[in-house]
């Protein structure tokens with residue numbers, strides 16, 4: 001579903017009028033932008049031509065952060081954004097009850113310092129993800145509620161042999177991840193060995209008890225929205241290593257946990273408030289409805305052509321996911337290594353389904369709304385209710401094989417499948433939400449999947465160095481280029497900060 005075209009901004013947010021097309025698109029560009037919105041091509045004659053030190057492509061957290069830092073350093077900047085909104089993989093979806101829910105990036109946690117600092121600077125507060133009560137394990141057709149404050153934390157109660165095996169596997173993964181240099185995983189001593197196998201191959205050799213394998217399969221789809229067979233083992237170790245900051249090496253636990261983990265906090269008013277407020281500080285430097293089609297070098301400059309707007313700039317920052325960056329035409333051609341890299345970093349497959357209820361009724365049953373399941377279109381859920389619990393929201397991830405299975409299904413079909421799962425997990429009351437919101441990233445024109453690009457065997461060792469290496473005056477940003485919290489909002493912000501420094505050093 002192309003949400004970016006369908007959804008107005010939630011009523012209680014700074015209205016898009018504050019970032020309105022009138023403000024953001026001057027004169028001819030506005031006409032062209034409107035034409036693009038209506039699905040018609042803007043005529044080249046109507047295109048506005050602007051000039052800047054730097055043109056940034058993509059108004060997600062990465063592009064906006066880069067623009068903020070470049071502007072702070074006194075440079076002129078224009079941000080070209082394809083959608084009619086900012087935020088990219090971070091989007092607030094309005095609810096019929098006047099509330100808001102999040103269709104993309106949502107949670108933050110410890111060591112995600114840069115997104116937290118950005119939100120603080122913009123006055124966007126956080127609150128704790130609801131985590132009181134028991135988790136649910138649904139396995140082999142049986143439902144088990146379990147406490148998460150025991151010795152095992154949130155590890156589901158599987159058999160003792162499986163738990164022992166899982167503990168060893170987890171410790172091994174964390175140990176191996178410590179051997180990964182996050183800025184160049186392809187240089188790890190065993191990079192070649194690890195990049196020759198999938199996570200599935202490694203798990204089959206190490207998670208030998210089926211219940212332990214089940215735990216890592218679920219962890220894998222929850223973290224990457226990809227199946228273990230899709231991922232290079234080196235990539236998985238890098239992702240674990242990157243789940244930390246400069247002083248805390250990443251751990252698997254930090255990726256999977258709610259308390260003390262990546263799912264610990266949420267943003268008051270919804271995560272998209274962060275890019276919306278950030279874009280507001282940039283004013284008419286941000287141009288919406290401007291999908292970039294070509295980046296051409298001309299003399300010592302770059303001519304970046306978007307629908308409705310052409311920008312001439314000394315430097316270009318491309319802050320879009322790698323496979324989406326590959327859809328832009330480059331003149332001259334990019335080096336083969338860079339192009340082949342982007343051919344090999346597909347987006348994973350993800351959707352989010354949020355069912356809204358009058359109350360978070362599961363809380364009265366002693367449940368925290370978090371499920372781990374071995375079946376269903378949704379096998380992982382969270383309580384996404386607002387901080388005042390004025391209504392209930394159950395959010396479920398639709399991931400990997402399940403997401404692909406439902407890509408072509410109607411919204412009604414997905415809704416029926418999701419509510420069947422929610423009813424299995426939370427009882428009959430879950431069958432009748434007051435409203436239902438679905439966000440399918442695989443079908444979004446300017447993202448085509450999520451939450452992140454993934455690497456199969458052979459990609460990092462053969463092409464990794466091209467991830468961040470600038471090509472002439474073209475510099476690469478986006479969460480996929482971050483050495484910490486790659487794949488997360490924090491990684492996006494870090495990449496924007498890094499690329500701004502990189503560009504300032506050569507401007």
Ligand SMILES: Cc1cc2nc3c(=O)[nH]c(=O)nc-3n(C[C@H](O)[C@H](O)[C@H](O)COP(=O)(O)OP(=O)(O)OC[C@H]3O[C@@H](n4cnc5c(N)ncnc54)[C@H](O)[C@@H]3O)c2cc1C
Nearest residue numbers: 058060061062082088089105106107292450451478479489
């Ligand atoms: C379902 C889902 C759940 C997630 N959950 C979390 C979470 O809980 N916590 C967390 O930290 N992260 C989460 N993430 C990941 C997080 O949202 C991303 O890592 C982050 O938002 C990426 O930001 P970015 O700026 O790098 O890229 P993007 O947000 O993808 O921004 C790229 C921008 O470029 C634009 N664009 C694309 N092509 C063009 C073009 N040709 N011309 C102009 N503009 C273009 C896009 O429209 C977009 O606005 C989740 C993501 C998804 C999809």
